[in-house]
Amino acid sequence: xxxxxxxxxxxxxxxxxxxxxxxxxxxxxxxxxxxxxxxxxxxxxxxxxxxxxxxxxxxxxxxxxxxxxxxxxxxxxxxxxxxxxxxxxxxxxxxxxxxxxxxxxxxxxxxxxxxxxxxxxxxxxxxx
Numbered sequence: 001x002x003x004x005x006x007x008x009x010x011x012x013x014x015x016x017x018x019x020x021x022x023x024x025x026x027x028x029x030x031x032x033x034x035x036x037x038x039x040x041x042x043x044x045x046x047x048x049x050x051x052x053x054x055x056x057x058x059x060x061x062x063x064x065x066x067x068x069x070x071x072x073x074x075x076x077x078x079x080x081x082x083x084x085x086x087x088x089x090x091x092x093x094x095x096x097x098x099x100x101x102x103x104x105x106x107x108x109x110x111x112x113x114x115x116x117x118x119x120x121x122x123x124x125x126x127x128x
Contacts (some may be wrong), residue, residue: 010091014125014128017120018118018121019121020091037054038068040058040108041054042047047081047084047088049067050069051067051068051073052069052070054066054068055065055068056069060116061112061116062110063110064110065107067107068105069106069108073104075106078098083090091110091111094112095107096108097109
């Protein structure tokens, strides 16, 4: 029945959607100045957390740092000093996320001072 109703129908072009980026510049994104990859590395070194890799993902609302620990280094050691890490970075809304399926990786999520909106056009383009 759906085939008969949608027969010959094509979705409209994505070009019909407004491009919000012409109204908002990326320079308006205010990232917390005390947080960047170097400051995360300093905190990890300060607490002698042994890592092999740190990947940085900067989004419109937060920056995420994916920390891969050295083999044999336990997540439980990080959970013991989590409060000290929060105090060292001194950022409101900071989160440490420990994925349940990973024993040697965790994420540090740091919210930005200001947030850029995600337009509907950008969301559709991400899906396609």
